[in-house]
Amino acid sequence: MTFQPLLWRRALPIAGLTAGLALLPKTTAYAEEPVTDPVNAIRMRKPIYDTPLSEPTATAISATTPLPASGITDKPQEENASRRPTPTDRLAKELSRGRLFLHRYAVKTEDGLNAGMDRFMSAEHSFTSTIASLAPPKESNEQLLPGSIYVLVAAMAGSIISRNRNILIRFVTPIITGVTTAHYMIPRTTQNVGNLIWDVEKQYPVVRDNHLRISQGIRHFIETGKAHSQMGLAMAEERVTGARETMEDWVKKGR
Incomplete structure (x- = not known):
């Protein structure tokens, strides 16, 4: 029973609070003052959006409507006109410029290599065709190996023959002997x-x-030379003929 005074001490405040709440007058709290005429209150309530005083005209609508950014109109939008290139755009532009430069350089290098190869192939074809055109035809039965050796031997012989002559004769004689032998062989x-x-x-x-x-x-x-040789031969034949006739006359007279 020692705890009974403590329980009474704690129960008395709770009982007093409960009695006060029971005796408190009950009233309703409203956010707005209650109205007597709800229909009139709804009519007097302000709308959420402002209503224009008058209907807008077509000119006013076109003046307030932004122009399309399609590139067809004469006046582009202010946003595109005032827009500045970003660092990414500038980097992309520089990369595109460098790529085009490398492409042009590569194309020019390739064209130069192709032109050089074409010139080389043309020179090689010209050289081979020229060498092939110097060879004699097969039906001529002309052999280059012994004939060229004979030509070299004849040129060396002409050089040996003219070794004690002046420089002009030593230069001309091998050429003459070589060319003459070549025409023959x-x-x-x-x-x-x-x-x-x-x-x-x-x-x-x-x-x-x-x-x-x-x-x-x-x-x-x-x-x-041919004409003089023919004339000399004819004169020699005439003299031989005259000498023979004279000898025949002497022989006849001697008889």
């Missing part, structure tokens, strides 16, 4: 070489004119 190859030399000389008018002049002089000298 390998005539078709010599003719092909002469045609090749003539084609090269056509590109240089001065050399061509000198060649023609020298050729004409040599032909004239040869023809003149």
Whole structure:
């Protein structure tokens, strides 16, 4: 029973609070003051959105409507006009410029290599075709190996023969002996070489004119030599014939 006074002490405040709440007058609390006419209150209530005083015209609507950013209109939007390139845009532009530069350089290098290879192939084809054109045809039965050896031997013999002469004769004699032997031993190859030399000389008018002049002089000298030799032969035949007739007359008279 020692705890009974303690229980009474704690129960008395709780009982007093409960009695006060029971005797407190009950009233209703409203957020707004109650209205007597609800319909009139709804009519007088302000709308959420502002209503325009009058209907807008087509000109006002077009003036307030932003222009499309399609590129067709004369005036672009202010946002696109005032927009500045970002660092990403500038980097992309520089990368595109560098890529185009490398592409142009690569294309130019490739074109240069192709042109060089074309020139090399053309020169090789020209060289091989030129060498092949110098060879004699198969039906001529002309052999280059022994014929070329004979030409070299003849040129060396001409050099040996003219070793004690002046420098002009020592230079001309091997050429004359070699060319003469070539015309005799390998005539078709010599003719092909002469045609090749003539084609090269056509590109240089001065050399061509000198060649023609020298050729004409040599032909004239040869023809003149032939004519003189024929005349000398005819004169020798006449003298031999006259001497024979004279001897025959002496023999007849001696009888």
